[in-house]
Amino acid sequence: MSTPLLTVDNLRVTYRVGRRRVAAVKGVSFSVARGQCLGIVGESGSGKSSLARAILALEPAATGQVIFAGEDVLKMSRAARQVFRRRAQMVFQDPLGSLNPRLKIGAALAEVLRVHGLARNRREAAAQTAAWLATVGLDAEYATRFPHELSGGQRQRVNLARALCVGAEFLVADEPVSALDVSVQAQILNLLKTLQTERGITWVLIGHDLAVMRHMADELVVMQAGEVVEHGRAVDILASPQHPYTRELVAAVPDVDRALQCRA
């Protein structure tokens, strides 16, 4: 195995609730090899999203270590963090919230390119925008649409294009497909997989759907109440879960094949 791109060591995230501090993430450790997909599953309140934000240095109250490409994200200089923010990006569940409703898709992407100094003029920006739209499976025509004119799946594609166009190599996706219908969810999951295998993107995929994880994640981390209760190869964990909580989760998933087998 290659050296990990990301190593999280004894990471804690605490929040202030009234006069107390409560821990949402209680000393979590794992690593992700370059070009791999690590899945994090758990039920609501288990600390998945706090963990995701901490990895991207978006949680000021995080302690421990988050080593990305050899550098501790939690202790980076301002300049180093700026570079980090380009290489590591977050992808959210509903991209509509993160897209400016008054900017056409093409203009929004061009703006991102301009801010990061990646396009020298309008022509370059337009050419790059078209190329990124193609990468995420959208016709160049979509550059002239507004966000509300796109379906959920198309917006998620735009969101991916926006992260990739600044050169992101590491993406943390928090429930990226849970708002989508299964027919479209499959399209987007396949796109994520393609980006991983063909462009070497490294993923941390956060979700609650174990079946999705089985298809996407190389390794899986199962969280309960801020702690990792099981960690290993995704297919192995889901085939024979060891921790009682993981067993309970797996057993609770409504399984179309198993249920149909039970019925005459």
Next chain:
Amino acid sequence: MTATDSSTGVKDAAEIVLAVSGLGVGYYPRVGERWDVVAEVNLNLRAGRTVALVGESGCGKSITAAALGGLLPRNMQRDRGELRWAAGVDARPGRGLAYVFQDPGECLNPVFTIGNQIREVLPPEDVPDASARLTSLLRTVGFTESERVLASYPHQLSGGMQQRAMLAMALAGRPRVLVADEPTTALDVTVQAKILQLLGQLQRQENLAILLITHNLGVVAEMADEVHVMYAGRIVESGPVALLRNPQHPYVQGLLRALPRLHGEAGRLVGIPGTVPPLGRRPAGCGFHPRCALGREICRTQEPPWRENQGHGVACWTRGAGSWA
């Protein structure tokens, strides 16, 4: 967590509590114009049985459900088909038919206690002995500390508890038909499993006819006796739930191929190209044709016929009667 066993389909002897035939809902975007939201929906809701209505977002599941109890949005009308109730059923909303929804916020008012809200919907005959009835309703939905729950405001309860409180409220009028519109979609899987189990138990206890609306085929396979799959406002395939083992309609086949599985092949999924069309942009002919690999010329212009064989029906020009066992 499997539903009650059943002799499904046409041979089912359970009493039909509500027969829905040729149901159509129109949307009136402006005067003199009508669009189909839902068309030609046929459903037999039987005592003690669960019928699942499945399909992706925007296919018309909730509008179908709303049409049964007169809950349609103001710009829509149930203007086709009929609802026939079994003799002796009180068809008034809240009595013959009750709802539970995905979001308890649609039923539970944040400023009143659970107790006061359920008391509010008790039928007149239960009012004299209201406290006893409230306690028994709460026990029915699995609460042991009924006093504490009755005195709580909705926000003081977890998602699963709110769902139980909403169920208690739905059962207050002793309905014969329970329409559950995505009742567990917002819940964690372990909580979902408990609520589904409770639904099955209530069904047996009260001999309820359940119309279960969901987009989760796993939930359908575990809970339903019969399944109706909707696309663009129409039922495209229906029959005993076992049909999901070998569906015939290209959309239903596509849905199953797109579904990530916990067992078997863990490789790439197969999506369906395109998306569900919004209301104003539903295509002519077969609503699925822009996404269908088996589409032909006729599919673009003419609605496919509904063909039925032993309780299993399919609406498709290419896959039809005789192509299933």
